Amino acid sequence: MKNTSINQIIKKIFLLILTVLVSQQVSATHYRAGEITYEHIEGYSYRIRLVVYTDTGAAAGNPLIEIRFGDGTSEMVARTYEVYLPNNYKQNNYQIEHKYSGPGSYVISIEDAGRNEGIRNIPNSVNKIFALKTILQINSSLGLNSSPYFENPPFGQVLVDSLFIYNSNAIDGGGDSLSYKLTECLGDNTQPIDNYLYPKASKSLSVDPVNGDLIWENPVYIGLYNIAVEIEEWRSGVKIGSIIRDMQFEVVDKLTGIADLSKSKINIYPNPTNDIIHFDFAGNEIEHIKIIDLTGKLILEKTSVQRNEILDLSLFQNGVYFILIQTDKEILFHKVIKE
Known part of the structure; x- marks a missing residue:
């Protein structure tokens, strides 16, 4: 007491x-x-x-x-x-x-x-x-x-x-x-x-x-x-x-900032995923990856990203997450589902 x-x-x-x-x-x-x-x-x-x-x-x-x-x-x-x-x-x-x-x-x-x-x-x-x-x-x-x-x-x-x-x-x-x-x-x-x-x-x-x-x-x-x-x-x-x-x-008069991932040369798969997600990219160097949950909380942050990067989401709760990817040219925004 x-x-x-x-x-x-x-x-x-x-x-x-x-x-x-x-x-x-x-x-x-x-x-x-x-x-x-x-x-x-x-x-x-x-x-x-x-x-x-x-x-x-x-x-x-x-x-x-x-x-x-x-x-x-x-x-x-x-x-x-x-x-x-x-x-x-x-x-x-x-x-x-x-x-x-x-x-x-x-x-x-x-x-x-x-x-x-x-x-x-x-x-x-x-x-x-x-x-x-x-x-x-x-x-x-x-x-x-x-x-x-x-x-x-x-x-x-x-x-x-x-x-x-x-x-x-x-x-x-x-x-x-x-x-x-x-x-x-x-x-x-x-x-x-x-x-x-x-x-x-x-x-x-x-x-x-x-x-x-x-x-x-x-x-x-x-x-x-x-x-x-x-x-x-x-x-x-x-x-x-x-x-x-x-x-x-x-x-x-011209869109800038967060770009559409589908128009880039970065591929994230599988989506939805049970545990592992792969990042394949060509023509861009990924400098920074952030994963944020629906409340806006930063769940994972990674620098020094390797080509064909693999991230393990097995400890994440099932749900929707947002991925912010900073490359040497732009910032990309993507949604991924963990099942």
């Missing part, structure tokens, strides 16, 4: 120190995108995950952020790990377990200062609050529930004046139905941002309500844009939860 009390005191002191440090850099957070998801543990206990994407600058991304649980309580949560990604993106991951008192509808949310600068459809974006919210319904008659999760990151490059189709690839482990709709990005008090504008398109901007395709036909102006999509979860015709996912896309 004494050890538990001491651990709690140490944790509070650690969070207090982080709070003081964070207060010195809040204005430089530079949020770009993110979402909140949750996983049922037991009873009324849930594991809540926050993933936010920021610029890669030294001060970008708070080491500590307040998560509000929707039951009148909140907690300062320390960042568990971060992953540096191409195109000046950094993924910041936070996780905490929370126990609710009983059934009800709970709005899990965050608010923090400082979106990144120059977002064309959010006036004065660098001074706007970045907010996210997810609704958790605890209803004994409908059964236990975990939120969907997303296989694809909430950002990308878009070619100006061209058809762009993006899908978050939301996965619901419980087999519940999902629906999708465009919504406004959130700011103060997790309300729509004042003067928020949907990005301009020479034809249309829409979301397929059934499969979740974001269809931008065709972007007009080069620059950064933030688009929010609300993913609603349904069971037996009853809404049991929702997530507002804030995504950032850059409209460019």
